Amino acid sequence: MGLRVERLSLRYASGVEVLQDVSLEVARGEFVSVVGPSGCGKSTLLNVVAGLVDRRLDVERSGRVTWNGREIRTAADWAGELGYVFQRDTLLPWFTLQQNVELGLRIRGVARDRREERVRELVRMVGLEGFEHVFPHQLSGGMRQRAQLLRTLAYEPQVILMDEPFGALDAHTRLGLQREVTEMWTQLRNTVLFVTHDLTEAIVMAQRVVLLSHRPGRVVEVYEVPFGYPRDPIELQGKREFGLLYAEIWQGLAREFRAQDAEREAEGVGA
Amino acid sequence: MAAVESKGLVVGRLRALRGVRVQGNVGLRVLAVVVAVGVWEAGTGGLGWRPLPPALLPSPGETWESLVQYARSGLLAVDVTRTLTQAFLGLVLGMGVGTALGVGLAYARRLGDALEPLLAALNSLPRVAVAPLLIIWFGLGITSKVLLAFFTVVFVIFMNTYAGVRSVDPDLVRAVQVLGGEGRHVARWVVLPWVASWVFAALRTSISLALAATVTGEFVGSTHGLGYRMVLATGVLDTPRVFAILLVLMTVGYAVVEGARRVEAYLLRWRPEVAM
Numbered sequence: 001m002g003l004r005v006e007r008l009s010l011r012y013a014s015g016v017e018v019l020q021d022v023s024l025e026v027a028r029g030e031f032v033s034v035v036g037p038s039g040c041g042k043s044t045l046l047n048v049v050a051g052l053v054d055r056r057l058d059v060e061r062s063g064r065v066t067w068n069g070r071e072i073r074t075a076a077d078w079a080g081e082l083g084y085v086f087q088r089d090t091l092l093p094w095f096t097l098q099q100n101v102e103l104g105l106r107i108r109g110v111a112r113d114r115r116e117e118r119v120r121e122l123v124r125m126v127g128l129e130g131f132e133h134v135f136p137h138q139l140s141g142g143m144r145q146r147a148q149l150l151r152t153l154a155y156e157p158q159v160i161l162m163d164e165p166f167g168a169l170d171a172h173t174r175l176g177l178q179r180e181v182t183e184m185w186t187q188l189r190n191t192v193l194f195v196t197h198d199l200t201e202a203i204v205m206a207q208r209v210v211l212l213s214h215r216p217g218r219v220v221e222v223y224e225v226p227f228g229y230p231r232d233p234i235e236l237q238g239k240r241e242f243g244l245l246y247a248e249i250w251q252g253l254a255r256e257f258r259a260q261d262a263e264r265e266a267e268g269v270g271a
Numbered sequence: 272m273a274a275v276e277s278k279g280l281v282v283g284r285l286r287a288l289r290g291v292r293v294q295g296n297v298g299l300r301v302l303a304v305v306v307a308v309g310v311w312e313a314g315t316g317g318l319g320w321r322p323l324p325p326a327l328l329p330s331p332g333e334t335w336e337s338l339v340q341y342a343r344s345g346l347l348a349v350d351v352t353r354t355l356t357q358a359f360l361g362l363v364l365g366m367g368v369g370t371a372l373g374v375g376l377a378y379a380r381r382l383g384d385a386l387e388p389l390l391a392a393l394n395s396l397p398r399v400a401v402a403p404l405l406i407i408w409f410g411l412g413i414t415s416k417v418l419l420a421f422f423t424v425v426f427v428i429f430m431n432t433y434a435g436v437r438s439v440d441p442d443l444v445r446a447v448q449v450l451g452g453e454g455r456h457v458a459r460w461v462v463l464p465w466v467a468s469w470v471f472a473a474l475r476t477s478i479s480l481a482l483a484a485t486v487t488g489e490f491v492g493s494t495h496g497l498g499y500r501m502v503l504a505t506g507v508l509d510t511p512r513v514f515a516i517l518l519v520l521m522t523v524g525y526a527v528v529e530g531a532r533r534v535e536a537y538l539l540r541w542r543p544e545v546a547m
Contacts, residue, residue, distance in 0.1 A: 052445055080451035086442065103460070108451065151450070
């Protein structure tokens with residue numbers, strides 16, 4: 001049970017291979033993060049899991065994705081149980097924060113007063129009260145990212161995918177959000193697949209860290225994070241175990257960087 | 272607490288911006304108009320020096336007098352109504368057909384690709400050139416002018432709608448899809464508002480175009496309307512009347528475009544920069 005990716009390979013019609021034989025299991029209620037060199041197919045992996053690449057004609061894929069045994073091919077196969085937080089701001093610019101956060105609830109036919117109540121509760125949770133009727137362009141980057149998070153949490157999806165959700169934020173806002181998300185997850189315990197290029201972030205938030213190789217992405221190694229919850233992402237970074245695990249994963253990641261560089265160099269000579 | 276304070280700041284700043292736009296410039300704007308009319312008056316006898324006769328360049332006073340006469344005769348109201356009705360009907364027809372065609376062809380990609388060059392070619396045809404033909408086909412009445420206005424605006428609106436639908440941000444579509452949204456949610460929440468901003472941009476230029484097309488149609492052949500009255504006045508060298516009609520056209524055109532701009536600014540208030 002849970003989320004399973006079985007022997008997933010994906011290649012573009014142009015011949016570029018993005019993912020190669022990726023197998024991955026995320027148990028129900030588990031928080032797993034994925035790291036790897038840039039361009040290794042992390043985001044593509046999430047898009048396949050979300051069911052967003054199936055209909056594209058320029059990709060060739062094999063393998064399967066299942067959630068509790070049910071195969072996922074398109075976004076509709078999730079039957080509303082999926083949440084996806086993108087790195088890019090995808091709030092609808094013509095809707096206010098309130099209208100954006102309640103979109104998932106409207107799709108699910110939740111009555112207006114229930115929606116408003118839910119939004120009030122969520123907005124309070126992340127300190128956005130007073131901004132309900134403000135348009136996205138009037139919010140700061142950190143506030144927009146919080147709003148995106150709320151939009152996903154609002155309808156309580158069982159599975160949440162996050163694609164470098166804090167990638168575009170300044171260091172301070174980033175730390176705050178890492179802590180907030182970790183706290184929320186500690187209470188909600190949804191199944192989370194979290195993609196990041198920041199090794200520290202991957203360790204301090206998740207229960208397991210999956211290391212992907214350089215392109216085409218393969219699973220190189222899966223690391224267990226030896227900390228329980230509740231946890232404080234900032235405090236963890238001072239611990240000895242954190243340092244050891246960081247060094248271990250970093251060595252794996254560095255090997256991939258070196259391999260990638262060597263390949264690029266060889267290609268450069270060839271051309 | 273901090274959050275509430277900064278909201279107050281945001282709103283305050285917005286209000287301040289609007290205030291500057293509405294009040295700050297009014298005095299200067301009025302002054303500009305006064306100066307323009309003053310220069311006109313000075314060059315047409317206001318300083319006791321008149322290089323050009325009234326038949327070539329009438330003074331503001333003569334123009335105003337002619338305008339008052341025109342209004343008293345009752346013909347001004349008739350002509351303005353006729354010209355505006357024609358332009359309006361042409362615009363509405365053009366909006367309807369243009370947006371329908373734009374949305375339809377953007378979704379029917381094959382057909383859209385096939386028709387795109389043909390429509391682009393028609394779009395580059397100087398539209399007023401078909402005015403004589405339309406008069407032959409549909410006579411001197413309202414129909415020929417409505418069709419000319421329609422023909423002038425329909426491609427502009429079509430092109431913008433088509434480009435709008437095709438440029439919808441795929442990330443926003445995906446965002447609604449992963450929330451569990453179906454086709455109708457995507458259409459209502461993403462495509463419609465997105466395309467609306469494109470259609471509004473086309474609408475603003477189309478208003479002036481429709482008005483210009485109507486007047487041109489009236490030049491070529493008609494029995495009423497501001498354009499028709501202008502041809503009559505030109506025929507007898509009644510230049511003050513020509514100037515009076517130009518003033519009316521300018522005022523009417525400005526009022527309509529300004530009205531549309533305000534509606535647009537309100538409907539598209541979610542945009543970071545309020546389009547001017």
